[in-house]
Amino acid sequence: MITVxxxxxNGKYLIRTLGGFQIFKDGKPIPEEKWKSQKALELLRFLxxxxxxxxxxxxxxxxxxxxxxxxxxKANLHSTLYTIRKVTGFNSSILSVxxxxxxxxxxxxxxxxxAFEKLVRLAESTRDIDEREKLLRDxxxxxxxxFLPEDMYEDWxxxxxxxxxxxxxxxxxxxxxxxxxxxxxxxxxxLAKKLxxxxxxxxxxxYTVIMAYFYLGRLNDARRWYxxxxxVLKEDLGIYPSRTFEEILKIxxxxxxxxxxxxxIVGKGLFNKITLYESRKRRPTSILLSLTFIxxxxxxxxxxxxxxxLSRSLRRGDVLTLDVNSINILLNEVRxxxxxxxxxxxxxxxxxRSDMKNVExxxxxxxx
Numbered sequence: 120m121i122t123v124x125x126x127x128x129n130g131k132y133l134i135r136t137l138g139g140f141q142i143f144k145d146g147k148p149i150p151e152e153k154w155k156s157q158k159a160l161e162l163l164r165f166l167x168x169x170x171x172x173x174x175x176x177x178x179x180x181x182x183x184x185x186x187x188x189x190x191x192x193k194a195n196l197h198s199t200l201y202t203i204r205k206v207t208g209f210n211s212s213i214l215s216v217x218x219x220x221x222x223x224x225x226x227x228x229x230x231x232x233x234a235f236e237k238l239v240r241l242a243e244s245t246r247d248i249d250e251r252e253k254l255l256r257d258x259x260x261x262x263x264x265x266f267l268p269e270d271m272y273e274d275w276x277x278x279x280x281x282x283x284x285x286x287x288x289x290x291x292x293x294x295x296x297x298x299x300x301x302x303x304x305x306x307x308x309x310l311a312k313k314l315x316x317x318x319x320x321x322x323x324x325x326y327t328v329i330m331a332y333f334y335l336g337r338l339n340d341a342r343r344w345y346x347x348x349x350x351v352l353k354e355d356l357g358i359y360p361s362r363t364f365e366e367i368l369k370i371x372x373x374x375x376x377x378x379x380x381x382x383x384i385v386g387k388g389l390f391n392k393i394t395l396y397e398s399r400k401r402r403p404t405s406i407l408l409s410l411t412f413i414x415x416x417x418x419x420x421x422x423x424x425x426x427x428x429l430s431r432s433l434r435r436g437d438v439l440t441l442d443v444n445s446i447n448i449l450l451n452e453v454r455x456x457x458x459x460x461x462x463x464x465x466x467x468x469x470x471x472r473s474d475m476k477n478v479e480x481x482x483x484x485x486x487x
Contacts, residue, residue, distance in 0.1 A: 132207075132228040137235065137283070138264025140164050142207060149206060158183065158195075159202040164267055166214070166223035167230065168279050173220040182275070232283055235261045239286050243454060248297060248434070255294040259310075262287045288317055292404075293452060295327055300436050307331040319351060322360060326396075329367055341368075362396070382430045382437035382448075390440035394449055397487040405487040406450040406458045410466070413479045419444060420474040432468065455486055 133143040140160070142149045154160050162183060166174070180192040187195070200221075204214060215222050225233075235258055242254035266283045270276040295310040308331035314324035325348040332341035345364045352358050385393070397405050412419050426441050429448070433439070436451040453461055462484055469475060 132225075134167055134225070134228060134230045136164075136167065136230065136232050136267050137262055138268065140167075140267055140269055144208065153206050154202075156199065156202050159199050159206070161270075162199050163203050163207075163223075164270055165275065166221065167225075168267065168270075168276060170223050170225050170230065173222050176216070176219050176221060179221060231261060232266060235283070236286060239290050242290070242293065246434075248300075252294065252297045252301075255290050255297070258290045259287070259294060262290070284317065288314060288321075291317075292323070296436065296452065299327070299330070302334070304331040304334045308335075320356065322348065322352070325360075326367060329364075333368060366392075382433035382439055384426060384430050384439050384441075387440050387442055390438060390447060390449070393438055394487060397449065404452055406453045406455075406461070406484050407487050408448040408450060408462055408465070408484045409482065410446045410448070410469075411481040412444050412446075413481060414477055416477060418477070420472065420478060422446060425469060425472070429465070429469070433465075449487070458484060458486070 131145060133146075135141040135143070162179070165179075165182065176193070176196065179196060180187070180189065183199075184192040184195055200214065200216065203209065213224055213226050213228070215224070238254050238258035238261065242251045242258065245251050245254070262283075265271075266280040267276050271280075291310050291314045295307050295314070298304075298307045298310070308328050311324045311327035311331065314321055315328070318324065325344060328344045329341045329348075332338070332344065342364060345360070345367070348360055352360060394407055397407075412422065422441055422444070426439055426446055429446070430439055433448070434451070438449040438451075440447050448465070450458075450461060462482060466480055466482060469480065
């Protein structure tokens with residue numbers, strides 16, 4: 120299979136939109152000098168962004184030739200479409216005009232943002248940590264720059280650009296979480312710095328850099344990045360970081376003192392600090408689950424044993440704590456639409472125990 124910039128080409132064409140617009144035909148780029156008309160390129164970029172949609176020709180006239188008479192605009196449109204077809208070889212099933220609508224259908228064509236989004240969505244849906252890492256790495260590698268930078272100031276392009284940037288930011292963050300669990304701290308800090316370059320007020324990304332340096336034993340670098348965070352928030356936004364440098368280090372030291380292959384079991388105090396940190400993230404990425412055990416005869420099972428068993432069955436990165444007759448769980452990287460399914464699976468596993476026959480479990484969960 121032919122690949123260009125990491126994108127597999129299953130069809131005849133590849134269209135690159137990330138970091139700059141380019142079309143590949145049979146694995147080779149169409150030379151720039153073949154595009155005699157910049158209007159043809161401009162229209163093609165617009166149609167690629169709006170692929171599979173029916174675009175009224177009047178909207179094209181307004182965008183491409185504002186103020187021109189309809190007849191003149193129509194003649195220009197036909198000439199421009201002719202140029203696109205001649206340079207690319209696109210046939211009428213790919214680029215069509217019907218009933219006063221234009222439609223670009225990428226038949227036998229790979230579009231890089233479609234491949235990028237598919238990788239991100241596949242990573243979200245898999246629970247295999249190694250597979251998720253591979254998918255996220257491939258997605259991050261595909262994102263070589265913002266969507267159609269040639270049209271940076273065109274109003275129509277802004278929603279698309281912001282959408283793909285958000286996907287990229289999410290991919291960077293999720294990949295850094297996986298690599299933090301695998302103790303690949305040098306790579307973690309590099310990914311988090313990319314995040315900061317994309318989103319300079321992302322407090323979570325700064326904390327990730329600080330934690331990575333801390334684990335690498337480079338305390339001075341960790342402090343220097345905290346000072347950078349302090350400066351940018353204070354000078355640009357007039358606010359301060361949500362926690363002190365010493366608080367960040369204390370949480371990391373507490374985490375380091377706990378070992379185990381599965382989820383972490385922590386005390387209530389540390390659990391509350393972790394959930395507070397999660398609640399301050401820019402976007403919800405975790406689920407806070409509370410399980411309360413009730414018995415009519417007052418005889419509850421050994422909750423400490425249940426806690427330990429749960430920690431072994433849950434993923435590394437999840438956090439649990441015991442609070443009287445309740446077990447609280449922070450489930451990391453769980454999509455909201457999957458939350459109820461995951462919660463019910465956990466409860467079912469507990470109820471299968473022989474000492475749960477006369478015990479009821481009340482549960483509640485929320486996004487963090």
